[in-house]
Amino acid sequence: MNRSLFLDAFLKILEIPHKLVLTIHTNPDGDAVGSALALAAFLRVHNQEVTIVSPNKFPEFLSWLKGADHILIFDQQAKEVKARLQTADYVFCLDYNGVSRSGALQEDLLKLNCPLVLIDHHREPETDSFKLMYSNISVSSTAEMIYELIAETDVEQLKNQEIAEALFAGIMTDTGSFSHSINRAETFNAVARLIENGLDAVHVHQQIYDTFSENRLRLLGYSISNRMQVFNEFSTAVITLSKDDLNRFNFQIGDTEGIVNYPLSIHNIMMSVLITEKSDQIRFSFRSKGNFSVHELAKNHFNGGGHNNAAGGNLKLSFKEAIDYLIKVLPFYKNQLNS
Ligand SMILES: [Mn+2]
Incomplete structure (x- = not known):
């Protein structure tokens, strides 16, 4: 499915309130958690009821991000997660390319009646599993894809610091602090625009990289x-x-x-x-x-x-x-x- 078709479908979802569940891959990293938090905050601004579900615990160095404390952890809160999945209108799959990468969640995702929506940058997405698909393997991170979605549908929200910090956390961690996957100017344009809109990039960097035990x-x-x-x-x-x-x-x-x-x-x-x-x-x-x-x-x-x-x-x-x-x-x- 091409990008403009996906954008049309995404805008349609925003039009009226829905129950949405955002899922991320097992052993989630900064991009998975950052993408989910940014997209969740954005969707809530647009009157969507959003739940983020992670198959298992996410790293402690991401716990300071706003909203991280509300992420449901499947292997600790299975009952609640199953309930949310059952009533969902759409389930998003962020930063993973196939249902099996959702680990323990896999079985429940395969049983869903509602559409699965993929937003991801990994190679060879399982095309058949997803009703709506936004896949781009040349982008640095899923967070950069979420940035683009927001920039194209409601650019004002790039000023929202909850969103900006989560996006930057995703882009920064998935590029190893801007050491790889950085040959596209768009990545830096995205970051520049977030900083123009008030992002404290140094603060995010320190919160993530200078908090080792x-x-x-x-x-x-x-x-x-x-x-x-x-x-x-x-x-x-x-x-x-x-x-x-x-x-x-x-x-x-x-x-x-x-x-x-x-x-x-x-x-x-x-x-x-x-x-x-x-x-x-x-x-x-x-x-x-x-x-x-x-x-x-x-x-x-x-x-x-x-x-x-x-x-x-x-x-x-x-x-x-x-x-x-x-x-x-x-x-x-x-x-x-x-x-
Ligand atoms: Mn990623």
Whole structure:
């Protein structure tokens, strides 16, 4: 569905009050939470009844954002979430490209009678699942897409600081503080306009990046000095964190956020991988520089996907098997990684 068709449909939704549920992906990040909070605040201005649902807990460093305390967490408030889903007129899917990325929510989303509305920037959206779709894989973040929607439908709301802070939080975190996915002028135009309208960008940056616990910073140091392996023959660096490693630093959700980016700062390292042992599966996070597509890698071998330079996946393996598996896969990509 093209953009102008989506805009028409979106404007139609705004015309009369509806019950709307905004959902985000499992293990939500700054873009997922920021997009949902900004869109929710915008929709409420337009007399919509809005509930935000996250499949599981979001990172603590996002909890200061206005409205974050009203987000329903499915794995803690399942009954309430199910009730809201049952009476919804539309359910939005923000910052994820397929129903399976909603984790524990998946089953309930598949049973819905109301239309699903996608707004997302990940590659290869599950087209068939969504009645309304706004997908653009070249945009920095879903928050930037929400910005565009607001700029085109009610530009005055860009002055609303609740909206502006949430949008900026999404754009800033999904670009690694403006270090990747920043080759479109539109991204900076969006931020410039938010600042012209009163946004305190430094305040948002500090609230998100300068609020580490001591344990989180020590976990980062430990990850790099004790748990990073460099495979020069594959231009790849791998950080592996077991449950014991995480427990040692009193792991809180969000504490491993960003760790995967650091190995890319090594000269000639084209791909960075973070392998994290979760309670029931192994989480793989991938980052790359240049043309090497970690989306393809994640899709082909790790039951995942994402973007060309940032992707993730999950496998049900033991921690040891997961590391061995990655090491077996790397040689297939040797030429691409070294080109
Ligand atoms: Mn995103």
